[in-house]
Amino acid sequence: MLNNTSKIMFLSILMMGTMISISANSWLSAWMGLEINLLAFIPLMSDNKLMSTESSLKYFLTQALASSVLLFSVILHMLNSSNFNSYYLMEMMISFSLLLKMGSAPFHFWFPNVMEGLSWLNALILMTWQKIAPLMLISYIMIKPIIIMSIIISTMIGALMGLNQTSLRKLMAYSSINHLGWMLAAMYNSNLLWMVYFLFYSFLSFSTIFMFKMFEISHINQLFAVFFNYKILKFLMMFNLLSLGGLPPFIGFYPKWIVIQSLTMNNQFFLLTLMIVMTLITLYFYIRLTYSAFMLNYYENNWMYISNFNSMNMKIFMMFSFFSTFGLFLITSMYYMLL
Template identity: 65%
Template sequence: MFNSSAKIMFFFILITGTMITVSSNSWLGAWMGLEINLLSFIPLMNNNNLMSTEASLKYFLTQALASAVLLFAIMMSYLSNFPIMQEISTYNNMIITSSLLLKSGAAPFHFWFPNVMEGLSWMNALILMTWQKIAPLMLISYIAQNYFIILVIITSTITGSLGGLNQTSLRKLMAFSSINHLGWMLAAMQASESMWLIYFSFYSFLSFSLTFMFNNFKMFHINQLFNSFFESKILKFMLFLNLLSLGGLPPFIGFLPKWLVIQMLVLKSQYILMTIMTVMTLITLFFYLRLCFAAFMLNYHENNWTINMFINNTSFKTMLILSFISTFSLILVSLVYLFL
């Protein structure tokens, strides 16, 4: 990813932009941070090929539109003190929330997200799925409007689950999974002020575990999953247990944040919302399981003498540690909770 010193510089500016937005005490300061973040991510996206150039152009156009709408809404909110503007000011929060949802890629403002993901390298895709969501979500948490956000949560979980059903590209699959998880993050925001940060941190860890593996083996499409891992069953198990953990299957750590959100929603008596979200998550689990079944059931030739090639590899050890945390952490956390 960092094949030049310029990219390292842009990466640090990207982090700075998010920090400015998060720590800002005015809407204009937050907008400025979002702009710095946007303009530093575009050079990182460009890998001197046609797809990444197209993706960076799409990303720039949608983010510029969202920024323009956000700036317009901020200016309107400053004018809301005048008597003539009182009626318009009631819609300001909704306009600001909509522009921030467009920036983060939540449904029904998600149209750009899978197409941009398709043109990125895995490391850039990871930044787009995780880091680029922090600033917009933090701003949404300040002004989240109840009924509008609930509508977005339902559309995001439905779009994220149904959109991933007919995908053959792993990057698009991860994009629709991200939209689904974004719905859960917004629901966590409704449930508790800090709950979405807990959910986000778990999601970021699981996304990193998967993208690290995909990047290491240069996987971009589903058929590559079936043709890979002749050498080691351990690698195959590691990948698919990580996938199931991201989907939120109970024995794995990916279930813990979902469990917490479901519990919070039940305590707030939001039963219908919780039911819709849980049913839609089962659909995402279905297409993850479909991947796992196909890869495990279709047996290919294996060369046993090539297994040792992986054991001493640093990246193999890293993947093993990440997969162990992803798979067994929930059991360890439950045991600690029982004994305490």
């Protein structure tokens, strides 16, 4: 992707659009940044494949709908700034449009279908970078009933809908919806918390998708035989998946840990219990992947490309996997050393 100069240009414009949105001092300029971001991402999605063209069209239509609702709400907000009831209604409409933009439940319907047609690199951008601006904007107008509704539905949809998936892209999409619920819960109490959670989630998504991209894996059944000669890689890949699910010994548990602590201190026990139960379901389908890959070991021809064990990509993957697996031990050790 980065060998193509036009892709580099569109990637730069995409980043610039997000920066405009998060540094804007008015809703109109924030909307403008979101539009620049959208129009730069569409050419990146379209790589002359039927599925990617369909995904880019679906993405454009849903984002255009969200943008039009956002612009309509902002204009009405500016016209009726004196009326409190209309002011609250406009903020609700702005919240709904931003939830639709980032693919949070109950406005998640487009997200797994768009993910299914994208390359792994575009899927990573959609799961991480494209959520920064809507999350930052929604943190400005925190309407608590809407946020709580989205947290509950996002964690439930992300957990339950991921159970019957065989496509890894859709699995990652529903995992992303579940993590969005946790980010909104972190945002409910502190802006710093959701940023920390987002950084950890981006790191884990990058390490997992980097491995999927390197071995050209798209479906669950490809996981069984792809690492037949390299057992250590199979272990590292499964540790990455379990870390993304938030299993305690791995680094993916750390952001969930601080969100759990924050919700406990604010006495939001019902919300916390529901989120933990739903996260256990997401852990179930990650463990289902790892259990099958470890226990069902069979010989078959492997038609997928496996890069050299000593290549640079492999070294990068090993480094990310090391931090994903042992990062929690390193963080806690540094914390106690600084004390």
